[in-house]
Amino acid sequence: MTVTTQVRVRYAETDQMGVVYYANYLVWFELGRVEFLRTLGFDYSLMESVEGCILPVVEASCRYRSPARYDDPIRIEAFPLLLRGSVLKFGYRILRESDSGVTLLAEGETVHVVCDRSMQRRALPDPVAGLIRSAIAEHNAK
Amino acid sequence: MTVTTQVRVRYAETDQMGVVYYANYLVWFELGRVEFLRTLGFDYSLMESVEGCILPVVEASCRYRSPARYDDPIRIEAFPLLLRGSVLKFGYRILRESDSGVTLLAEGETVHVVCDRSMQRRALPDPVAGLIRSAIAEHNAK
Amino acid sequence: MTVTTQVRVRYAETDQMGVVYYANYLVWFELGRVEFLRTLGFDYSLMESVEGCILPVVEASCRYRSPARYDDPIRIEAFPLLLRGSVLKFGYRILRESDSGVTLLAEGETVHVVCDRSMQRRALPDPVAGLIRSAIAEHNAK
Amino acid sequence: MTVTTQVRVRYAETDQMGVVYYANYLVWFELGRVEFLRTLGFDYSLMESVEGCILPVVEASCRYRSPARYDDPIRIEAFPLLLRGSVLKFGYRILRESDSGVTLLAEGETVHVVCDRSMQRRALPDPVAGLIRSAIAEHNAK
Numbered sequence: 001m002t003v004t005t006q007v008r009v010r011y012a013e014t015d016q017m018g019v020v021y022y023a024n025y026l027v028w029f030e031l032g033r034v035e036f037l038r039t040l041g042f043d044y045s046l047m048e049s050v051e052g053c054i055l056p057v058v059e060a061s062c063r064y065r066s067p068a069r070y071d072d073p074i075r076i077e078a079f080p081l082l083l084r085g086s087v088l089k090f091g092y093r094i095l096r097e098s099d100s101g102v103t104l105l106a107e108g109e110t111v112h113v114v115c116d117r118s119m120q121r122r123a124l125p126d127p128v129a130g131l132i133r134s135a136i137a138e139h140n141a142k
Numbered sequence: 143m144t145v146t147t148q149v150r151v152r153y154a155e156t157d158q159m160g161v162v163y164y165a166n167y168l169v170w171f172e173l174g175r176v177e178f179l180r181t182l183g184f185d186y187s188l189m190e191s192v193e194g195c196i197l198p199v200v201e202a203s204c205r206y207r208s209p210a211r212y213d214d215p216i217r218i219e220a221f222p223l224l225l226r227g228s229v230l231k232f233g234y235r236i237l238r239e240s241d242s243g244v245t246l247l248a249e250g251e252t253v254h255v256v257c258d259r260s261m262q263r264r265a266l267p268d269p270v271a272g273l274i275r276s277a278i279a280e281h282n283a284k
Numbered sequence: 285m286t287v288t289t290q291v292r293v294r295y296a297e298t299d300q301m302g303v304v305y306y307a308n309y310l311v312w313f314e315l316g317r318v319e320f321l322r323t324l325g326f327d328y329s330l331m332e333s334v335e336g337c338i339l340p341v342v343e344a345s346c347r348y349r350s351p352a353r354y355d356d357p358i359r360i361e362a363f364p365l366l367l368r369g370s371v372l373k374f375g376y377r378i379l380r381e382s383d384s385g386v387t388l389l390a391e392g393e394t395v396h397v398v399c400d401r402s403m404q405r406r407a408l409p410d411p412v413a414g415l416i417r418s419a420i421a422e423h424n425a426k
Numbered sequence: 427m428t429v430t431t432q433v434r435v436r437y438a439e440t441d442q443m444g445v446v447y448y449a450n451y452l453v454w455f456e457l458g459r460v461e462f463l464r465t466l467g468f469d470y471s472l473m474e475s476v477e478g479c480i481l482p483v484v485e486a487s488c489r490y491r492s493p494a495r496y497d498d499p500i501r502i503e504a505f506p507l508l509l510r511g512s513v514l515k516f517g518y519r520i521l522r523e524s525d526s527g528v529t530l531l532a533e534g535e536t537v538h539v540v541c542d543r544s545m546q547r548r549a550l551p552d553p554v555a556g557l558i559r560s561a562i563a564e565h566n567a568k
Contacts (some may be wrong), residue, residue, distance in 0.1 A: 030294070045354050070329050071328070071329040
């Protein structure tokens with residue numbers, strides 16, 4: 001199961017090379033991750049404030065294939081890759097949609113440790129854990 | 143009393159026009175404001191965490207005179223303009239230093255309401271209030 | 285004529301006070317401004333690259349009424365206030381939409397000088413100038 | 427040869443978890459990289475504008491060990507790891523300095539392809555290439 005989020009490149013996200021500054025792809029990854037959880041029925045802002053369940057990032061990586069430019073329509077694809085104990089891994093693909101087709105701009109992963117409010121490892125709450133496991137199984141079956 | 147902070151323009155702060163994106167001047171204002179308080183002997187991070195005294199911004203403005211470019215050495219000048227009850231106003235000047243002299247890049251102001259943790263208005267703690275009043279008097283006397 | 289753009293607050297836009305960092309409202313203003321031009325039929329990225337017509341900001345201001353929080357659905361309203369020679373002024377309202385109604389979060393203005401590629405003042409190209417004048421007349425008639 | 431850059435965590439760099447937002451470490455990596463080149467005698471802004479030699483990022487990764495907090499004094503260490511043809515790889519360590527010692531906050535790498543203005547691969551200009559090769563040899567000898 002892959003969840004898709006659409007954004008347009010903001011002027012603030014470009015740099016003087018005329019392309020999107022490289023750190024901003026990690027912001028897009030986060031937008032995709034949050035929409036993925038929302039699609040499963042989980043609101044990350046409530047998970048954090050009500051359940052006290054937070055997902056700090058312990059690892060992030062990105063391979064940049066082709067630059068994104070100002071005002072480009074961007075498609076963010078996010079999908080879970082692994083859930084083992086408190087460790088949760090997401091994958092991402094960043095694409096540009098245009099009349100001439102879809103171009104892959106970047107790919108990446110983030111690894112998270114599920115924590116409680118005092119930053120101790122905990123398990124992911126049950127309904128979301130099961131749904132993420134199903135999504136991983138589905139993704140691997142493709 | 144004016145406190146001066148030095149920064150260099152970061153690549154991330156430029157946009158595709160090849161100049162610093164306009165919102166980033168407000169980030170620089172904040173750096174200047176914090177260094178101003180530090181010079182008075184007040185650490186804003188402690189004021190916030192220990193004293194529960196926060197300074198949310200209720201108004202900000204900036205006039206842009208000349209663009210800042212990547213790697214420019216920037217001088218941020220910050221000085222208090224007014225302290226009346228819970229209302230605190232700062233002024234800022236952003237300058238570029240180069241061999242050919244100093245250029246004014248931007249000027250601005252921010253207005254803050256001194257608040258406690260529950261976002262209720264409160265007075266500024268006493269030693270800092272007195273020191274800011276002296277700094278304002280000194281600034282006005284120039 | 286007011287053009288409305290919808291965004292959701294990004295995690296990256298919050299700060300440790302738990303609210304949107306004050307400089308990010310200027311980023312939202314820009315999103316509103318660009319959508320306003322797009323609604324008139326003008327693509328700012330083409331105006332800049334093809335026509336060589338750029339709109340550097342010479343002044344920006346914002347009054348903050350109520351804080352925006354992570355994941356809030358935000359409505360950006362943008363409308364032109366003035367076009368005189370090369371000077372173009374926009375107004376903005378930032379609102380939060382929720383089940384309990386709409387809350388005004390911030391209001392502001394930006395002033396721009398229409399420039400060519402070599403940063404010399406020029407007039408706004410004709411169709412867009414006329415359309416903006418009509419939008420201003422309509423806004424003032426309300 | 428490792429070059430060290432000092433920054434303080436900006437309020438704008440924190441998020442509502444009370445720590446530095448994860449994408450900002452890539453901004454710090456870039457500050458370290460630029461200071462590394464400056465120490466070798468190369469001004470990246472001149473390399474880009476005068477020599478037409480740019481270093482787009484094709485890969486970036488970061489492992490987060492311990493969170494950085496507002497106003498923390500941060501030490502960025504940058505060092506070259508590899509130069510083969512047009513491919514240049516840098517390593518980074520992000521540390522916090524305090525009275526109680528130095529804490530490793532994050533480590534990472536970026537991979538760049540040296541390009542000319544038309545984004546074609548080219549070799550790194552000669553004096554800088556030689557100096558980087560010496561720095562790599564020195565780093566590996568440690």
